[in-house]
Amino acid sequence: MILAVTLVAGIGVAWLAYAGWLSYAHSVSFQQALLLVPIAVLGRLDARALRGKAQTTRVIYVVSHQSRLDPALMISLLPDDTLHILDSQSARSAWLEPWRAVGRTIAFNPEHLFVSRRLVRVLRGGGRLCVYMPADVAPDSREFRLYRAVARIALRAEAKTMPINIWQTAGVLPKLTVHALAPATIEELVAQNGGGITNSGALYERVTETHVEPERRAA
DSSP states (O other): OHHHHHHHHHHHHHHHHHHHHHHHHHTOOHHHHHHHHHHHHHTTOBOGGGTTTTTOSSEEEEEEEOSTHHHHHHHHHSOTTOEEEEOHHHHHOSTTHHHHHHSEEEEOOTTTGGGOHHHHHHHHTTOEEEEEEETTOOTTSGGGHHHHHHHHHHHHHTOEEEEEEEEEOSSSSOOEEEEEOOOEEHHHHHHHTTSOSOHHHHHHHHHHGGGSOHHHHHO
């Protein structure tokens, strides 16, 4: 009994200590860090790419959504005032409730979400949005309308966009690596493509840069 209590106490102390380090390293609240601990440990998390970038204001984080874990990880890592726009499944999922309680979230509504003036007001006030885009969307697909909507909101709010992708290695306990590109305005993205490209097309091209394998990008 004493051994079990000692073991539990030791785990608790280690959890708190690691949460304190994560809070400092990623500039997140202690509550966020507490929820990040199991993901960081089991996923051998590498989120260094977010440091120095995530604190940008008036920004839309554009996450390539591949896993149910993505919202939990992003709510843990992004500034706690970020408004996360979740799909209907994530908005109802019971296991995600601890993260929804810590972060700011709204449910995805394809009919009203991206015409809402509220999102533009959030950004113009120096706020942050996080949207979760289908990772395998094609430019000629119905889902591509989300890129057009995000680009339109970014333009109206004079906000920057920041693509994020979470890479997972194969295996029972995959290693998680967060990749994030520097924030940029839609105008800057269009210019980087030499003009002659739509706003949504420029955003799409930027997001797909995070889909390149980490090793290949570093080469």
